[in-house]
Amino acid sequence: MPSSDIFIGEVVGTAVLVLLGGGVCAAVTFKRSKAFEAGWVAIAFGWGFAVLTGAYIAIGVSGAHLNPAVTIGLAIEGGTEWSDVPLYILSEMIGAMLGATLVWLSYYGQFLDHLTARQSDAAEPAGSATAPKRDEPGPVLGIFSTAPEIRNSWQNLVTEIIATTVLVIAILTQGLNQDGDGLGALGALITALVVVSIGLSLGGPTGYAINPARDLGPRLVHAALPLPNKGSSDWSYAWVPVAGPLIGGALAGGLYNIAFA
Known part of the structure; x- marks a missing residue:
């Protein structure tokens, strides 16, 4: 596969994925949004549709990995050349950062309104419930990246491992009943539904990153954007x-080779 196809497909596809996924998080988070407090089901389906859209855009160009975990799984399974892995991951990171920036631009007025309100809260006494703390993540970070409900690093790590294994093994086993030819564009729909299922079933503890680029790229954007009173980017997590x-x-790649290849 040409390097230009990998770069363009993964940047554009991942940017759309993060734009629509981060967009639903913003829509649910901001009070001055028509989808305010729409809830976890809206977020789960929003991310599923985001995967569907990004994958359909990129599948004919780069294969639509859109996720370093998928790239690693495919490389171990043998469907992707190891020499292409760095380019895939770099492109996915760039796309994720671009998508997060587009979320900020799309909701610029809501970001400004929300953070201005937090700035007013900062004038309250230090012990007040609404006073923001610089060393703690604020609610805006949830638009960009994930955070656990119970902060236990090893449990959180295991949750992410389990959820991502389900995602990648579901991708790798697509089309096994089709003489190994794969499902093509239909696979994007199946993957999107798997993402919705993971969000509803396993997303509660950590917010189901299941994609390093989807989390780290937007977290870097959160850290870089000039957002007053945004709180920390939670680098310890x-x-x-x-x-x-x-x-x-x-x-997932190893399991596929052992059980399905």
Whole structure:
């Protein structure tokens, strides 16, 4: 596959994935959004449709990995050349950062309104319930990246490993009943439904990153954007949604070779 196809497909596809996925998180988070408090089901389906859209855009160009964990799983399974892996992952990171920036631009007024309100809250006494703390992540971070409900790094890591293994093994086994030819574009729909299922079933503990680029790229954008009173980017947790999905992707690739190849 030409390097230009990998780069263009993965950048554009991942950017659309993160734009629509981060967009649903923003829509549910901001008070001055028509989807405010739409809930977890809206987020799960929003991310599923985001995967569907990004994958359909990229599948004919780069194969639509859109996720370093998928890239690693495919490389271990043998469907992707190891020499292409760095380009895939770099392209996915660039796309994720671009998508997160587009979310910020799309919701610029809501970001400004929300953070201005937090700035007013900062004038309250230090012990008040609404006063923001610089060293703690604020609600805006959830638009960009994930955070656990119970902060236990090893449990959070295991959750991400399990969820990503399910995702990648579901991708790798597509089309096995079709004489190994794969399902093509139909596979994008199946993958999207798997993502919805993971969100509803396994997303509760950690917010189901299941994609290192989807979490780390937007987290870097959160750290870089000039957003007053945004809180920290929670770097102490940031390794979990990177390491967990990469381990899960590798496990899925190995499992596929043992049980299905």
